[in-house]
Amino acid sequence: MAEEIRIPKLGMSATEVILAEWMFGDGEAVTKGDIIYTAETDKTTVEIEAQATGIIRPTGEEGVKYKVGEVIGTIE
Template identity: 50%
Template sequence: MAQELSIPQLGVTMTEGVITEWLVEDGATVQQGDPLYTLGTDKTETEIESPAAGTLVILGEIEVDYAVGTVIGRIE
């Protein structure tokens, strides 16, 4: 079963974020806890880890503003 990757809310006032870099290639096999991408906000940049093991499918593009909760990929 695929698990969706969505933009997390890293702070109480956070409403959107920007993927500044994908750290793993589309189609790569990842393990739970592996860093997937860097998420930029108005205050910081944070590496976001994989919530599960499987194959990464990238849907989100770098340097695009995404609202919290937007699906940007999935682990299959």
């Protein structure tokens, strides 16, 4: 079963986050704990870790603003 990659809540007031950069491309292997993407709010940039080991399938686009909780990819 695929693990969903979601936009996390970053801070008390942030409701939207910019997906700044993917660190892995579609079909690449990731290990739990790897930094898989960076996310930006108006106040900070945060590195987001993989919550599972497997093959990453990013669907979110770099530079696009997403709401907290939106699915931006999976790890199979």
